Amino acid sequence: MDKKTKNVRNMTHWPIKTPTVFARRMLATPKSFIREILKVTENPEIISFAGGLPNPGLIDVKGLAQAAADVFASDGRTALQYSTIEGYLPLRRFIADRYKKRLGLAISPDEILITNGSQQCLDLIGKVLIDPGDRIIIERPGYLGAIQVFSLYEPVFVPVNLNAGGMDTAAFESAVSGYDTKLFYGIPNSQNPSGITYSVACRKICAEILKGTNTIIVEDDAYGELHFSGKSLPPIKKYLPDQTILTGSFSKIIAPGMRLGWVCAPRQIMDQLIIAKQASDLHSNYLSQRIASRYLEEADLDVHIGKIRAAYHEQAHAMIDAMQDNLPASVSWSQPEGGMFVWVTLPVGCPAVDVFTEALKKQVAVLPGLPFYVDGGGTDTLRLNFSNATPARITEGVERLSKVIQSFNR
Amino acid sequence: MDKKTKNVRNMTHWPIKTPTVFARRMLATPKSFIREILKVTENPEIISFAGGLPNPGLIDVKGLAQAAADVFASDGRTALQYSTIEGYLPLRRFIADRYKKRLGLAISPDEILITNGSQQCLDLIGKVLIDPGDRIIIERPGYLGAIQVFSLYEPVFVPVNLNAGGMDTAAFESAVSGYDTKLFYGIPNSQNPSGITYSVACRKICAEILKGTNTIIVEDDAYGELHFSGKSLPPIKKYLPDQTILTGSFSKIIAPGMRLGWVCAPRQIMDQLIIAKQASDLHSNYLSQRIASRYLEEADLDVHIGKIRAAYHEQAHAMIDAMQDNLPASVSWSQPEGGMFVWVTLPVGCPAVDVFTEALKKQVAVLPGLPFYVDGGGTDTLRLNFSNATPARITEGVERLSKVIQSFNR
Numbered sequence: 001m002d003k004k005t006k007n008v009r010n011m012t013h014w015p016i017k018t019p020t021v022f023a024r025r026m027l028a029t030p031k032s033f034i035r036e037i038l039k040v041t042e043n044p045e046i047i048s049f050a051g052g053l054p055n056p057g058l059i060d061v062k063g064l065a066q067a068a069a070d071v072f073a074s075d076g077r078t079a080l081q082y083s084t085i086e087g088y089l090p091l092r093r094f095i096a097d098r099y100k101k102r103l104g105l106a107i108s109p110d111e112i113l114i115t116n117g118s119q120q121c122l123d124l125i126g127k128v129l130i131d132p133g134d135r136i137i138i139e140r141p142g143y144l145g146a147i148q149v150f151s152l153y154e155p156v157f158v159p160v161n162l163n164a165g166g167m168d169t170a171a172f173e174s175a176v177s178g179y180d181t182k183l184f185y186g187i188p189n190s191q192n193p194s195g196i197t198y199s200v201a202c203r204k205i206c207a208e209i210l211k212g213t214n215t216i217i218v219e220d221d222a223y224g225e226l227h228f229s230g231k232s233l234p235p236i237k238k239y240l241p242d243q244t245i246l247t248g249s250f251s252k253i254i255a256p257g258m259r260l261g262w263v264c265a266p267r268q269i270m271d272q273l274i275i276a277k278q279a280s281d282l283h284s285n286y287l288s289q290r291i292a293s294r295y296l297e298e299a300d301l302d303v304h305i306g307k308i309r310a311a312y313h314e315q316a317h318a319m320i321d322a323m324q325d326n327l328p329a330s331v332s333w334s335q336p337e338g339g340m341f342v343w344v345t346l347p348v349g350c351p352a353v354d355v356f357t358e359a360l361k362k363q364v365a366v367l368p369g370l371p372f373y374v375d376g377g378g379t380d381t382l383r384l385n386f387s388n389a390t391p392a393r394i395t396e397g398v399e400r401l402s403k404v405i406q407s408f409n410r
Numbered sequence: 411m412d413k414k415t416k417n418v419r420n421m422t423h424w425p426i427k428t429p430t431v432f433a434r435r436m437l438a439t440p441k442s443f444i445r446e447i448l449k450v451t452e453n454p455e456i457i458s459f460a461g462g463l464p465n466p467g468l469i470d471v472k473g474l475a476q477a478a479a480d481v482f483a484s485d486g487r488t489a490l491q492y493s494t495i496e497g498y499l500p501l502r503r504f505i506a507d508r509y510k511k512r513l514g515l516a517i518s519p520d521e522i523l524i525t526n527g528s529q530q531c532l533d534l535i536g537k538v539l540i541d542p543g544d545r546i547i548i549e550r551p552g553y554l555g556a557i558q559v560f561s562l563y564e565p566v567f568v569p570v571n572l573n574a575g576g577m578d579t580a581a582f583e584s585a586v587s588g589y590d591t592k593l594f595y596g597i598p599n600s601q602n603p604s605g606i607t608y609s610v611a612c613r614k615i616c617a618e619i620l621k622g623t624n625t626i627i628v629e630d631d632a633y634g635e636l637h638f639s640g641k642s643l644p645p646i647k648k649y650l651p652d653q654t655i656l657t658g659s660f661s662k663i664i665a666p667g668m669r670l671g672w673v674c675a676p677r678q679i680m681d682q683l684i685i686a687k688q689a690s691d692l693h694s695n696y697l698s699q700r701i702a703s704r705y706l707e708e709a710d711l712d713v714h715i716g717k718i719r720a721a722y723h724e725q726a727h728a729m730i731d732a733m734q735d736n737l738p739a740s741v742s743w744s745q746p747e748g749g750m751f752v753w754v755t756l757p758v759g760c761p762a763v764d765v766f767t768e769a770l771k772k773q774v775a776v777l778p779g780l781p782f783y784v785d786g787g788g789t790d791t792l793r794l795n796f797s798n799a800t801p802a803r804i805t806e807g808v809e810r811l812s813k814v815i816q817s818f819n820r
Binding site: 069080081117123134182216 | 431435436467475488490529544562563667668669682685693696
């Protein structure tokens with residue numbers, strides 16, 4: 001449609017009655033299905049497995065209140081003023097030091113930019129790297145928030161199946177070879193939505209396949225600290241440091257309401273991310289950066305994360321045990337080693353959307369897997385969140401869900 | 411350059427040594443000149459008129475500390491959890507009520523979205539409305555932050571000169587008529603960088619010219635509460651409510667470090683802005699929204715703003731008086747009725763960039779006007795900020811600046 005046609009079309013509908021005034025990129029961007037579902041499930045009577053909220057009982061409210069009081073008392077005027085685009089240096093140093101200590105990763109604070117949660121990293125990466133038509137390899141199923149934000153930059157998504165050990169590496173190799181792929185986006189630790197963690201072998205093979213190509217890896221590590229079995233595995237960035245952008249978040253280990261995440265990128269990419277960050281919102285909330293930094297000076301983060309792991313372990317096992325006890329053999333599910341989700345595959349004749357509808361009548365909310373597929377698949381899948389309900393409520397919810405699924409199986 | 415050529419070009423430079431991996435939009439986006447200058451002027455010995463910082467002495471640190479303590483004590487766990495995309499409803503209600511009371515504007519809280527400062531409004535507007543090649547009318551000189559963020563969406567800028575009463579309305583009419591213009595972006599109150607306020611007549615004429623066209627008005631009102639002469643003037647949104655997006659900010663009236671702004675838009679546009687906001691960073695910092703809302707319940711905002719106005723009045727007049735006393739008659743400047751800036755036009759033979767360099771040697775920092783021009787003009791202009799220095803330092807700084815300018819005039 002050329003400018004003139006578009007103009008005439010707008011004129012007949014003015015003032016603003018149709019979406020034709022909107023930029024083309026908005027047509028490609030899915031409205032979040034989750035947002036609509038979460039509105040339905042705000043009723044506290046409902047046992048909700050639909051969302052993705054951390055357990056609020058594990059937020060250290062007292063510790064953060066004290067950190068805030070300290071910041072206001074010692075340096076309030078500065079903490080409330082404009083600040084640098086990159087973010088508070090002591091906070092960036094903390095992140096760099098923790099990478100070194102925990103994973104043996106050598107990252108300079110200059111290669112770290114503080115963002116509004118790790119979701120904003122994906123927007124900045126999209127701005128800086130994605131031209132319309134660029135090819136992005138994404139996990140199948142893939143993180144909905146990434147699909148949504150990257151869609152603004154009008155790429156072509158190439159989904160590659162996950163299996164129990166991470167990427168299907170044969171399919172990944174086929175997707176890479178012979179193409180000019182701009183990005184590979186993945187969540188190797190406790191993936192959202194599947195709960196799958198890539199094996200070390202899988203990480204190495206992915207890195208090997210991408211080595212020497214033009215493809216930049218976007219390694220989203222929102223859940224890397226939340227494993228409750230096994231140990232911390234090396235990020236893909238360890239194998240291909242110059243080709244990998246690594247993102248992280250304080251949302252699951254401190255508090256999501258402070259909207260603090262970060263992106264680590266090679267210097268050349270960081271220079272561009274900083275320009276994009278300044279254009280987007282000047283800098284991240286400085287008061288919250290100061291509060292988080294003060295909190296991390298005083299708190300023992302390892303002890304705190306230990307509590308979160310223990311609680312999520314208990315919640316995950318309440319869910320898995322109840323599924324084993326109640327669900328028919330025709331239903332399968334992922335075995336999470338961390339994170340916040342279990343991924344369920346339903347039997348033939350039991351569509352996820354109908355399970356969602358019927359479960360809601362029994363006051364249980366589940367999330368159909370469809371929006372995690374860029375190719376319309378996943379109609380037989382559900383994502384279940386275990387981090388935001390007590391073990392007793394989880395057991396009760398799975399029992400109710402089981403009855404719904406069995407009613408389809410007759 | 412087609413995909414193949416681009417690919418080959420990248421290959422020869424891998425890993426990531428050239429900007430060729432970057433998206434086309436980054437080539438169009440200027441690196442901020444101000445950022446580079448501000449680094450130079452961080453030395454506290456320097457009297458800086460170069461930045462755009464609010465007076466930190468006027469931030470109510472005690473009041474905000476108490477509000478934070480109240481939020482942590484009464485509802486900390488919720489304030490630290492994920493929240494809604496749109497923002498905290500009582501805060502949106504406060505904004506709507508204040509528009510009603512102060513300007514007689516009828517805006518529903520549903521038409522308000524809380525953003526990370528008003529800079530983020532411009533990014534969301536760019537995402538939702540601007541296709542590459544779309545025409546944007548912008549003031550000449552225009553706000554650098556808007557030029558930077560809109561550039562990401564690759565529009566064509568059409569600058570229209572400002573005069574003492576606001577837009578040059580004849581030039582504005584010529585720029586509008588016969589073209590399909592997507593946006594008009596302007597700052598009618600105490601414009602950045604010029605300090606100019608549009609007269610009521612100018613606002614009405616601008617609205618009249620745009621009425622019935624497809625052009626959406628983006629009315630940036632970061633400084634609307636900061637007028638120290640005259641009274642609050644009606645926003646353009648009052649004349650064309652369905653066609654105008656109005657943005658606002660708590661940065662200058664509460665504290666910039668909390669990064670809280672908002673955008674008011676007609677419902678149809680708001681639906682798209684909400685999708686773009688969720689994709690960009692899920693929602694704005696909820697803890698800061700709660701602290702600001704609590705603060706606004708307890709504080710008398712009108713009394714607080716009265717103090718800011720009185721101080722800025724004194725600071726502005728220290729600058730204007732020193733300019734009248736010291737600068738040669740060949741230099742002219744704007745007469746700010748509010749905001750934070752004075753705009754200076756230098757005589758022939760006195761280039762702003764050279765004044766900047768020489769003034770810095772005398773420990774005074776000024777901002778050359780060039781980056782505020784999308785067409786390379788303004789080489790004889792300076793922006794001077796008066797909100798971040800004491801009246802005595804302002805007088806001293808202008809005296810030094812005057813000597814520099816006179817040295818060119820010989």
